[in-house]
Amino acid sequence: MTSGILLLLLLGVCLAATYDERYLEVPLDHFSISKSTFKLRYLVYEQDYVKGGPTFFYCGNEADVKVFVENTGFLFDIAPVFNALVVFAEHRYYGASLPFAASTFSNAANMRYLTTSQALADFVLVIDQITGKYYRTMLTDDTYPVVAFGGSYGGMLAAWLRMKYPHAVIGAVASSAPVLQHQVPCYLFYQVVTNSFAKYDNCSAWIGESWRLLRNLSNSDSGKRNISAIFKLCKPLKTELDLSKMIDWLGDVYVDMAMVNYPYPTNFVTELPAHPVKAFCDKMRSFVKVNETAGLLDALAEALQVYTNATGRKSCNRYDTTPNDPVQYAWDYQACVELVMPMCSTERDMFEEATWDLGNYSKECYGRYGVGSPRPDSINLKYGGGNLRYASNILFTNGLMDPWSSGGVLSNISETVLSILIPDAVHHYDLRGAHATDSHDVIEARNAIVSTIKKWLRL
């Protein structure tokens, strides 16, 4: 089980819409007195803005902000309806918003300002800058129609932005935001992933069986060579640690496929066909022999290409995560020092059984970053956990086929803190641009979001 599952693990992108790339000088530390600042990037899309319209403010999450522009088409789809200005703010320590440039990740002292509180305070300054420019009003004024949006971790930030700074945004649309992940039972996440694969024949059972086969085969050196060949591993298995890493990698692949199981081809996390889970399971079925166990690993390796090699250009598979990838490194840091999300799997899941052990987790974190993990409920002290009854104007949306829905707000809290459930949707689906294959449920959810925003804006 990897330490920090990226809420979104993302590819590079190319942006179609015209934008203005700006930078705002923000304090490195908003909560203690310091003179240090750095440049935070934000992107401004003016094409649909008409004076008097609101600002749609996307709270950037754990990647280059352009990735979210490319995968949050919903904002651009509805901007003309509202005459809205669209702004995407980058999260500090990602993309081009690195506080210490090339040495941002080189030591613990430089990393320590990577927290949700600091990120939210950055966003408030960008909003102040934007409203100053477009509306020439103070934040204290009544006429600052800024609506926060965010998906995944960005959705958590959008909800928290509204909770902590209700004077800065009139409401928040928080899509696929696992704000309760730290406090729900640790097995829920992998349960949803399992459900996703269980819809297709024996698919989850095949995967469930594969771990035992891998463990058995790997007991001998020839078996290890065998596995390495079957799965075309770039670095052949040598040690038990290698095997563990390979098993973690497979688990992450299944999680990713479940998260972005969109009904059309995407390249959000990697190049993928429509319905990747179905494509994977279909392929497995076609390869699995009558005697299921015999050719199971070969079938698995073949089917995996749906995820690992959609382009057909990849010669081998890397199972060890690249420790130098700054996005993964930064996110793992966050998952270690603040956003601890306990995860485990039981014998009912298609994953290897794994318990949650905060002590071990914290020790691993300490080894990597020189800082251990807080108790998981410490995030409650900051944001209140499930106690949202004093918040207002937050719309949580969750696709029930999204593993992260396990930590979502799945029912209405009050008249203004609402939850929309989208039965067939996966991660971040409702924030994507409209598509011919969108289900009725997704279209309805998007309409409900628009109605709710209109209510906030008194339109």
Add this chain to the structure above:
Amino acid sequence: MTSGILLLLLLGVCLAATYDERYLEVPLDHFSISKSTFKLRYLVYEQDYVKGGPTFFYCGNEADVKVFVENTGFLFDIAPVFNALVVFAEHRYYGASLPFAASTFSNAANMRYLTTSQALADFVLVIDQITGKYYRTMLTDDTYPVVAFGGSYGGMLAAWLRMKYPHAVIGAVASSAPVLQHQVPCYLFYQVVTNSFAKYDNCSAWIGESWRLLRNLSNSDSGKRNISAIFKLCKPLKTELDLSKMIDWLGDVYVDMAMVNYPYPTNFVTELPAHPVKAFCDKMRSFVKVNETAGLLDALAEALQVYTNATGRKSCNRYDTTPNDPVQYAWDYQACVELVMPMCSTERDMFEEATWDLGNYSKECYGRYGVGSPRPDSINLKYGGGNLRYASNILFTNGLMDPWSSGGVLSNISETVLSILIPDAVHHYDLRGAHATDSHDVIEARNAIVSTIKKWLRL
């Protein structure tokens, strides 16, 4: 005009009630990742607590927390009505809650964690500790009846605590809390002080006249000696700077008298008789000659003893503030780097005319602390300024004779963010213990506070 007028300038105290003095290890920095901690003091009063009762949590402000215990008798008066536990938490950098012990104030690096955000986060941890101990519930639970209280700057903290951490306290009583001081017209504060003295004959006019006399007389060395003798100054006036300091000192004395113009003798800021403003003005009247100008300074010096020498034991007056007083030093730092409160006086006031100049103010701050002042509205970015419509369960109380009411919330904001005005009350009056001379208005205000708390607690 002094840079940072202490909201409360306080004497030592002796505590009557029995309390438990405790310390909680809190992070030095709640918002960035750090392993440093220090011990925050809090006092617990159990005598009226009955299981099931709420906690009354006083948000300590800029002094030793015991000062507030001694001058916030209201909490102890009403604790038996609610079976309440009473807790007074100390503000970091004051009293016994010094993060770096003896070297807390020795350099800018050690001072930088003295901010409102850090103080509020400290309080949340103390509340978590208290509720864990007494209620054995999580903060996320619905049953954590903690009511925040605070007076003056502590009242600002109580209101902000409820705004930022509504899951931690069910409501906040914010007495004499100038949460808008940074954004109201800068002359309001001294206007209220002037009104306070104007109630008694020519008292404010006499004071208004005194500045010119002092300036004129001080033009010669013999005049300076004269003034020094009349006012029994410990350090005779030598320079223009000395005179400025002496004038600032006189201004501060008038402000203090107006703030704590209680109808009975107190020792909140210093040993004072009942109605000190009246006592001062009465004394002036009895000394002022028929030709008012001639003996005005002598009369003033005599009358000043109401404030400076109620005990009759003082041999001389210190007009230069003691720069080594840690309370004044810490508060000035806060007034410089975060809580900038623009103040000025006009020709309508009894003070010397003075303009507000952020540039100069900031330069002075830079000279003292190595950090300049932010723009005054930057506090709005954090707390929303007057935009309180999304807050809930906050009760602002203001005495209209309190100079700090100039920055108070003086009207209801919503059904749950309420304002009580007490026409004849001064600073922090309603939070004081019941007294035989309490006016009908004050008693009524206290009853309204009790009713409001009962509503919050659904009693």
